[in-house]
Amino acid sequence: MDADHAPEAVAAIELIPTILDTVCRLTGMGFAAVACVSDTRWIACSVKDEIAFGLAPGSELELESTICHEIRQSQQAVVISDAAADPHYSGHHTPARYGFRSYISFPILLPGGRFFGTLCAIDPEPRDLERAEVQNAFRMFADLIGFHLDASDMLQTARADLGRERETGIQREQFIAVLGHDLRNPIAALDAGVSILRRGQSPERAEFVLGAMQATIDRMNMMVGSILDFARGRLVGDMPLRLEPVAVGKLVAQIAAELMVAHPERAIDLDCRVSLPLLCDAQRIGQLTSNLLSNALTHGTSDQPISVVCEDDADEFRLSVSNRGAEIPPDVRERLFLPFEQGGSHASAGGLGLGLYIASTIAAAHGGCIDVASSPDQTCFTFRMTIGNAAN
Numbered sequence: 456m457d458a459d460h461a462p463e464a465v466a467a468i469e470l471i472p473t474i475l476d477t478v479c480r481l482t483g484m485g486f487a488a489v490a491c492v493s494d495t496r497w498i499a500c501s502v503k504d505e506i507a508f509g510l511a512p513g514s515e516l517e518l519e520s521t522i523c524h525e526i527r528q529s530q531q532a533v534v535i536s537d538a539a540a541d542p543h544y545s546g547h548h549t550p551a552r553y554g555f556r557s558y559i560s561f562p563i564l565l566p567g568g569r570f571f572g573t574l575c576a577i578d579p580e581p582r583d584l585e586r587a588e589v590q591n592a593f594r595m596f597a598d599l600i601g602f603h604l605d606a607s608d609m610l611q612t613a614r615a616d617l618g619r620e621r622e623t624g625i626q627r628e629q630f631i632a633v634l635g636h637d638l639r640n641p642i643a644a645l646d647a648g649v650s651i652l653r654r655g656q657s658p659e660r661a662e663f664v665l666g667a668m669q670a671t672i673d674r675m676n677m678m679v680g681s682i683l684d685f686a687r688g689r690l691v692g693d694m695p696l697r698l699e700p701v702a703v704g705k706l707v708a709q710i711a712a713e714l715m716v717a718h719p720e721r722a723i724d725l726d727c728r729v730s731l732p733l734l735c736d737a738q739r740i741g742q743l744t745s746n747l748l749s750n751a752l753t754h755g756t757s758d759q760p761i762s763v764v765c766e767d768d769a770d771e772f773r774l775s776v777s778n779r780g781a782e783i784p785p786d787v788r789e790r791l792f793l794p795f796e797q798g799g800s801h802a803s804a805g806g807l808g809l810g811l812y813i814a815s816t817i818a819a820a821h822g823g824c825i826d827v828a829s830s831p832d833q834t835c836f837t838f839r840m841t842i843g844n845a846a847n
Contacts, residue, residue: 461491461572462512465500468603474574474596475503482589484557484578486510489600491572492523500572506579508553522549523560523573530570532561534590537581557582559589561597565605574600640745641671643717651716667716670709696739696820700732703740707765707774710744718752722760729767733842735821743817744774746810747825747836751778754834772823772842777835788827814838 465471475487485506491498497516504510518524522533535541535558538550550556560575574597584590648668652661704727711723733740751761755778762777783791792815811825814836818825823840 461498462500464604464607465489465491465600466512467607468600470603471501471600472503474600475501478574478576478593478596479503479505481592482557482559482576482578482582482584484559484576484582486578487574487576489563489572489574490523492518492521492527492570494527497521497523498572508577520549520552522547522558523575526560526562526573527570530562530564530568532559532590532593534559534584536584540581553577555579557584559584559593561590561593563597563601563604565601565608571601571604573597638675640714640717640749641675644668644671644713647717647719664716667712671713696736698734698736701735701737701740702729703733703735703772703774704729704765706737706741707744707763710741710748711763714745714748714752721752721757723748723763724760725763725765727763727765729765729772731767733767733772733840735840736817739817739820743814743838744776746814747774747776747838750810750836751776751834754778755780767842770842772840774838775835776837777833779833782831783827783829783834788829791827792825811836 471489478487486508487503488499489501491500495518497518499510499512499514501512502510526533535544538544538556544550555577557578560573562573563571565571574593645668648664651664707727708725711725715723748761755761759779764775766773791811793812815825818838821840823838825836825838828835
């Protein structure tokens with residue numbers, strides 16, 4: 456058990472004050488304490504002080520100045536009815552330093568023989584501590600404290616394990632939801648492509664639609680790789696990246712074309728001014744772009760185009776997606792990038808509230824961020840990434 460947390464662990468045992476009061480009444484001594492004793496520290500964890508000794512829970516004594524230091528080494532109790540008359544302790548430095556004549560201390564051991572500290576008591580006057588009932592009581596109380604400390608430690612461990620299991624469960628559910636969310640757009644694009652081909656098209660038009668469908672299938676195949684990541688224990692919160700130089704303008708154009716196939720009634724204005732390949736994970740940046748565009752298509756005014764601007768300079772890459780529509784209230788903006796959060800007009804979309812969360816997670820994995828600006832006329836999401844600063 457960590458010595459820094461020992462006072463908290465002892466304070467959580469409701470019986471301790473009663474034990475200290477009982478040993479003082481039983482022995483007639485004025486000071487009793489439960490101390491945590493490590494190889495470097497002596498810490499008072501719980502105290503009953505009727506002689507103004509001056510220690511409070513959390514107070515420390517110099518380890519080598521205490522008899523508890525010797526008890527830690529021997530793990531044997533020390534009983535002194537009168538230090539002045541005791542052949543071993545009459546010249547000992549501890550009674551002289553702290554001004555006591557009677558002293559009793561029993562080791563507190565945890566299961567397996569691990570040493571925690573001591574249950575001890577002192578008094579400036581001699582006390583009859585050789586009585587069997589006194590030593591039996593101290594031994595019983597020390598064992599009881601050790602039992603409670605071990606039970607508390609086990610309970611904390613169980614709670615921590617349960618918390619991790621719950622977190623893993625939540626992450627697993629989020630992962631499955633994320634995968635389903637990311638697959639909806641390419642599936643919609645394929646469905647639209649099949650519908651177009653069934654109506655009969657010119658060879659040129661059919662070839663274009665088939666090419667778009669093949670690109671969509673390729674992207675879905677890469678998404679399935681995420682399942683293998685998950686099977687290896689890689690959850691969304693710890694996103695692995697496959698970094699390579701990417702013609703990001705071409706990638707964004709591909710995603711935009713895919714979504715225009717799925718939403719033929721909508722317009723997407725694309726302006727890409729990227730001069731150099733971007734070192735990034737193409738699949739993840741594709742997901743980010745798709746989610747920002749899908750968000751704009753869902754919440755933007757249907758008769759107004761979506762604007763996509765892709766640009767870079769010497770230091771930064773920027774991808775901005777803007778749509779016309781109602782302003783996002785400030786309190787809603789604060790929650791937009793949290794998983795399963797929806798607000799304002801977003802609540803009516805019927806989605807899982809994961810698109811922007813996924814996008815922000817991908818941005819963070821690349822050492823970047825997404826910010827949002829919203830006015831009564833326009834809402835704009837901007838992904839910013841320092842060039843050459845992908846996090847993983």
